Amino acid sequence: MSRTCLSIILAAGEGTRMRSSRSKVLHEVAHLPLVRHVARAAIAAGSERLALVVGRDGDKVADAVRKDAENVRTFEQTERLGTGHAVLAAREALAEGYDDVVVLFGDTPLLRPETIERARAVLAEGAGVCVIGFRPADPTGYGRLIEEDGELVAIREEKDASEAERAIGFCNAGIMAFAGDTALDCLDAIGNDNAKGEYYLTDLVAIARGRGLAVKAIEASIAETIGVNNRSELAAVEALWQAGARERAMISGVTLIDPQTVHFAYDTEIGSDVLIEPNVVFGPGAAVASGAVIRAFCHLTGARIGEGSEIGPFARLRPGTDLGERTKVGNFCEVKQATIAAGAKVNHLSYIGDATVGADANIGAGTITCNYDGALKHLTEIGENTFIGSNSSLVAPVKIGAGAYVGSGSVVTEDVEADALAIARGRQVNKPGKGKLIAERNAEAKRAKKSQS
Structure with missing residues (x-):
């Protein structure tokens, strides 16, 4: 889309129901903060500028978002006077002039x-405002989107709605887009003549219509509109995200033996014909190439798995793990910051950290690389x-040359x-x-101890 776009992300809520020492929007789904x-x-939808309206932990919220986009400005909302007031906290960004302005919620x-x-696209077709709605199973408590002849004519809060309007199942999600050339004029017209004395973004519908602007509504899925307000809702959203990720993986050619027990991160990469057994957890930065097998009860973070490799069961792969093709990391093994070349095997009860392992090497059970001297980490090099x-x-x-043989029980210095x-x-x-x-001595000692008791 050639049109310019500003996305304003409202992330200033206190989130008191989270009962947390950090901002609500920094809590994670699939190992990624909500606001990210x-x-x-927003970025994927073409927003070249992000405006964050922040309160608590504002610097941390901004730092989190900057991991995905440098073009971010933050605006502090010092008072909580409604959604309209929150959007206008980003007045300077709005004044820069954009074709489209999108208001999103950080949760x-x-x-x-x-x-x-x-x-x-609705704005590109000439509308002044586009409201995103959804259809919950029970609309009780939500504002209703009232349409006539394809136009959105009002957002009616339930307490103000007629019986016929309460029967409408199309509800307001709060997410809104509006034309940038009329944005500030319409936003400045929002008043606070209501019981709470707050400025409501929903008033923009009537204001835009009063200025002769077309107002439309589009429908999103229920899941897309769910906001997180407490830990229970956080878990529910995590479950929805994971369900979608599992479905996408299986459709793309991944076999999940027990899908409900596999947990992905936001950036997990899984190739085709990968087999994943039950109770596997992927942390951030994990990538599994085609044909690999991940046995049960494995945990993988920051690790790359080569084609045709086999991991686990009960293996832990930590950041910096890079496994070549046809490698094997077996049961109760841990690998960290190590490169293991094609065909090498680390089969049982071993720790390989800060190391390179050459092709087709065999690491026997119980082997450890003693990489830490109490102050610094050191490298172990194991040849092919x-x-x-x-x-x-x-x-x-220490270096072990190619083709060398280390006798069992050795401490190699x-x-x-x-x-x-x-x-x-x-x-x-x-x-x-x-x-x-x-x-005989031990038996006598036991008898003596028993007689004393």
Whole structure:
């Protein structure tokens, strides 16, 4: 769309019902703050400028949104005098002049860019105002959108509605778009002659019509209009988001054995023909290439999984994990800030952190990279085709050359050259009969303790 657009995101509410030490709009759905969901939708719908109307935690709210867009201005709403008053807090941005102005709420994370685009299209066709509505199962308590001959003629609050108007199922979601060239004139005409002495954005409908402007309404899905006011609603919105993400994944060729138990992040990338078993959680920054298998009870954050790889069950992949094709990270393993090349295996009960593992290497059960000295992290380099025996500790910084073999139970503190065998453990000593003497001594000690009690 060639038209310019300003999106004003209202994010100044106190959110007292959240019972939280931080702003409501900073709470997350799919690991992304509510307000970032809204901002990303606005940007995807063509908004080149965002105006944030903030109150509590204003700097933190702005910092969150700037992760997606630099072209953001913040305006503080020092008084809470209604939605019309909140929009006019961004007067300076409005005065810059835009073809379209969209008013969004920072706590409605499921709003789709396509819905914003539809509202903008209505403005492009000549309307002065476009209101977004929805049809709840029970409209009780919502303002009704009253239409005549395709025009929106009024938004009637339920307490003021007639019986016939209360029967209308089309309700006001509060989200609105209006033509930028008449925006300030209409907004400045909103009065506060009401019981609460507040300035209501809904009055814009009558004001625009009084100025001869066309006013339209479009319908959004119920989910898109849901605002979050408490933790229960936050959980409900999370569930809706996850349901949509699971459906999209399966439609795109991902197999979810038990969809309800798989949880995605906002930026999870899953290739086709990936199999995901139950109880898998994706944190931010996870990407799984085609043909991979994620076994049950895995947690993946900031990790990239190569084609045909197999993870888990009960594996944890932390940020900085980069697995090549056909790799294996098995049960009760943890990988962090490590690159594991194609065909390498970390099968059981191992920790690989701050490391590089070469192609086709085999890491035995119980192996750990000792990467932290109490102050700094250090690198372990494991060459291709190496074999690290079970229960080995690799004390970084250390290099294991290609084709090397590390004997089980070794504590490796020095570099191992390519194709060498490293054994770093105490020599075994067998003392005949000593085991029996120890058993007899222990039995006598137990009998003595029992007699004393």
